[in-house]
Amino acid sequence: MRLPTFLLRAGLLLQIGSGQVLGTDAHLLRHSQDHIDCPSGSRIQRELGPRLSGAASILAPSSPGWHQALVRATSPRINPAFVTSVEPATEQDVQETIKYSNHIGVPFLAVTGTHGWPTTLNDVQGGIQINMRRMNHIELNRDGKTATVGGGVMQHEIVRSLSEQGKMAVTGLCECVSVAGPLLGGGHSMLQGRRGFAADNLASARLVLANGSAVTVSAESSPDLFWAIRGAGHNFGIVTSLEVDVYDVEKTWTMIVLTFTQDKLEIYFSTWNRLEAEHTDVGLLVLNGIFARNPVLDSDHPLVNLQIFYEGENDVADKYTSAFFALGPVLNTTVKDIKYGDLYDVGGFGLTSPVCRKNENILGYPNSLDRWDPDAMRAGFDVFSDLTAPEKFATSAWLLESYGRKAVAAVPAAENAVAPEERSLHLLSSPILWWAGDDEQDRERAELYGKRMQEAVRRGNPALPHTYLNYAVGHEELPEVYGRDVARLAKLKRLKKMYDPNNRFGFYAPIR
Structure with missing residues (x-):
């Protein structure tokens, strides 16, 4: 049930390159x-x-x-x-x-x-x-409530393995990412509206520490370390296996994709805001917006796209789709009865999809938000349009993500190291810039325009900036990714000093 032709027509992924790996670059x-x-x-x-x-x-x-x-x-x-x-x-x-x-x-x-x-x-x-x-083993445990997963398992492997057994776990979005990596930084998910973040669904883990010793971490064993690895885990060790919660696959999914021209941008975001204000419990309903170019439909500007995913019959989903259809999309497609095991591939995030290409840089400039500011998004869109007009950056995309709030917000902030801000700022704005080659001027141009997009969005959201840790670029201060609570930051620093005094795990959102 893969739909690459449709996604290209919709302008979501048009012109994205083959991602050819050049072995002697x-x-x-x-x-x-x-x-x-x-x-x-x-x-x-x-x-x-x-x-x-x-x-x-x-x-x-x-x-x-x-x-x-x-x-x-x-x-x-x-x-x-x-x-x-x-x-x-x-x-x-x-x-x-x-x-x-x-x-x-x-x-x-x-x-x-x-x-x-x-x-x-x-x-x-x-x-x-x-x-x-x-280390890519996957085993559904006897109780049927958890699975043991190797530290090298990819998302496509766990989704397919568990779905064949009528089960599913809370994982990331793209099939080409690992299971452990996103979880250690929190882990947004298609299932989070009902099940919380991926980190909220970790039952235990085996961890190799900086001195080479191996330990089991769970609520009963090394609870402080267990707290830390769920949200700041890249700083504390290498996960060799995880025990994660699993759930029954109950229903099939529906995907609706709508494409709008850029003149609808302001009402698109106003509609999104209104719907989220009116419906705080939407079940398993995911909105995935994308700015992307499709010169067949608009040779001058990127298009404004929206994917709506939902499980089973969903009255709230009907209200969402009706409201967005009323805006007059230039293209629309509906796909029903999608099995959970096929959902990511059908949605355009599968192993062979362009978003999983390699060796084409990838640079993001994210923001986490509680609502869209239409004027700010227009300002950012115009910068994105300028950057992507030349062919060099034309395959870039701006992701606009809302995965669900209820179960995420229900987890107490003290439960793990996921920043409390990540639970309250549920919208993700992420310009993803792709370009091939290692020309320094191209990189500088991408960084300049990326910062301008990020700053434009932040001007419309005056609260202190917050960035989802797994989307962080590397220049962020600790409070921006780990949260601004002084006591939480002090606890993270104390645990870092205890378990990794020489900062051997100091290369991914390092705690200093």
Whole structure:
């Protein structure tokens, strides 16, 4: 039930490139050339290899597949410099790799989906990449209420595995991201209106700490650390497995996609605001707006699109769709009876979708909001229109997300480290800028225009800015991503000092 043709017609993803991976890109060569003072890959293979299980592997710059192993969804802009890539198969492999890295004094970074985009990832220089993909087991536990998931599992794997057993878990949106990564930073989800964030659905985890020891964290075991990893988890260890809550798949889904020309922008956002003010309990109903170019329908401006997803029969969804249809879309399509296991692929977020392409930089300038300011969104839209007029940036998209509020708001702020602001500021405004190549002027242009978009939106929302941690760019101050409560920040800093005194996990939204 994939609908790439329709999504292209709707202007959501038109012209997005193939994401071809170039195995000998010049920006990757520096991984093996620029760090002559670091231990060589061959030395690490020789010394670390005997300490790993037979199913693990170590790649050096001379190994087949080396360049492919380093390509990220966000490269070349985000380009950590590695001398070796370790692919562990067991928890002990992860432990041994961390212990060895500590012994020889080099940094390490765990990766799975490689979609992280904070600039702080570039602080990894001459390090060891720990690619978790071999740890991709999924097991539905006997009680049918939880599943145990390996630290290297991708979203498409857990969605398909569980849905085949009539179950579903709270995960992110794109099939090409990991399960663990988004959860550690909170984890917005299609299911959050009824089930909360992904972090709210973690029952326990196995975690390898900075000293190489492995611990179980849960409400009963290391509760302070359990609190911290649910919202700030990238700072405290490498997750080798997770026990997550699962739920019965009960009904099929409907997707409605509407496309408007830019002259409807103000009433589009006013309608959205009105509907959300009138209906605070919408069940499993998700709004996903997108600014994107489609020159077939408008050669001068991006289009304003809206995807409405909902589960089963939903009276509130009918009110939403009627209100937006009344605005006069130039295109509309409805797809019914979508199985949950197919939902992300049908919605345009599947493994083969353009949003999962690699090696085309990706840069976001997000804001979390409680309502849309139509004038501010118009100002930001005009900047986006200017940036995307040239072909170089024409495949960029501006995401406008509302995943549901009720269950998220019902979780007490003290339950975990997810910022309280993330529970109250439920709208996500995220210009996602794509461009190919490593030209410095292109990067500077993207950053300049991205900041202008972000600032335009913030002028219409005078509250102190807040950014969803998993969308953070890397320049944010701690209160902007972890929340402004002084006591919570102090607790995070105290736990960081306790569990990672040498800041070995200091490359993703680092707590300093």
